[in-house]
Amino acid sequence: MTPAEAIETAELADAEIRYRNQLARETAEAAYERGQADGYLRAIADVKAVQHGLVLDAQLETLRYGPGGRAHFADPRPGDFPGRAARPPEPDAELEASI
Numbered sequence: 001m002t003p004a005e006a007i008e009t010a011e012l013a014d015a016e017i018r019y020r021n022q023l024a025r026e027t028a029e030a031a032y033e034r035g036q037a038d039g040y041l042r043a044i045a046d047v048k049a050v051q052h053g054l055v056l057d058a059q060l061e062t063l064r065y066g067p068g069g070r071a072h073f074a075d076p077r078p079g080d081f082p083g084r085a086a087r088p089p090e091p092d093a094e095l096e097a098s099i
Contacts, residue, residue, distance in 0.1 A: 001009075065073045 061069060066075075066077065068075060
């Protein structure tokens with residue numbers, strides 16, 4: 001091998017190394033951007049799942065305790081039985097028939 005051939009081979013090797021380094025940098029940048037976008041989408045999905053869970057919890061709370069929540073669970077509601085003291089006692093049919 002002549003000195004000129006050795007220099008040319010070394011320059012080709014240097015060019016190959018520069019090419020591979022540039023290719024590795026570009027691949028790493030693309031992978032980082034893909035990973036960042038994927039992580040962002042996963043974070044959004046996690047936030048939405050938590051929000052959806054909160055909505056479901058609130059709906060369940062309303063179904064369980066009514067629109068006032070736990071603090072007003074025992075409050076009277078429309079259509080509730082008013083209690084025996086709220087209406088007069090009904091006369092017995094047997095007593096009226098005997099009079």
